[in-house]
Amino acid sequence: EAQVTQNPRYLITVTGKKLTVTCSQNMNHEYMSWYRQDPGLGLRQIYYSMNVEVTDKGDVPEGYKVSRKEKRNFPLILESPSPNQTSLYFCASSSTGTRNYGYTFGSGTRLTVV
């Protein structure tokens, strides 16, 4: 089944403790992206990647890092999480070949930083 897999689904952590949220897709998509969703603010893009070893900042990149060493994986790294990074996070992927298709989203990671 074609899908984007995020892990973990839920995560509670303490301020300053480094964490990684994994994202993997099995559709051979070039494009991958991370969004955060907050009440009243909608979805905001954190980082995106057009292909392997190519990443770029979205609208809210501060406090986050990403890497794209393999086509299928696009982990989101929080080096020193803070309470304002408590949010619902989504990974998405898309084929950029035709731009005629939408994004496929993961099921989300609900992160709480205390």
Next chain:
Amino acid sequence: SQQGEEDPQALSIQEGENATMNCSYKTSINNLQWYRQNSGRGLVHLILIRSNEREKHSGRLRVTLDTSKKSSSLLITASRAADTASYFCATDGLSGNTPLVFGKGTRLSVIA
């Protein structure tokens, strides 16, 4: 950014009625997409309409696009309780490197 803005923010209708949601955006686009999100879940792609198209259908969904007004509408006919969700429009810019930009969504409640 060319963020889409959905209107209304929330909509409540009876089962069987039609639901119409609108989206406005600011700059020229390559295409506009609509997504559905059930509470706390990932977004699901519903339909994509290109800038040279004016109307598109998919099952009970009808999407229109007016590039002169920079607006789109999503019509769900004969709504069902299972249609209860948030609906987002997203715009894809002209440049190949421009990522999708999402609006804040319309929360639809369909009452049985």
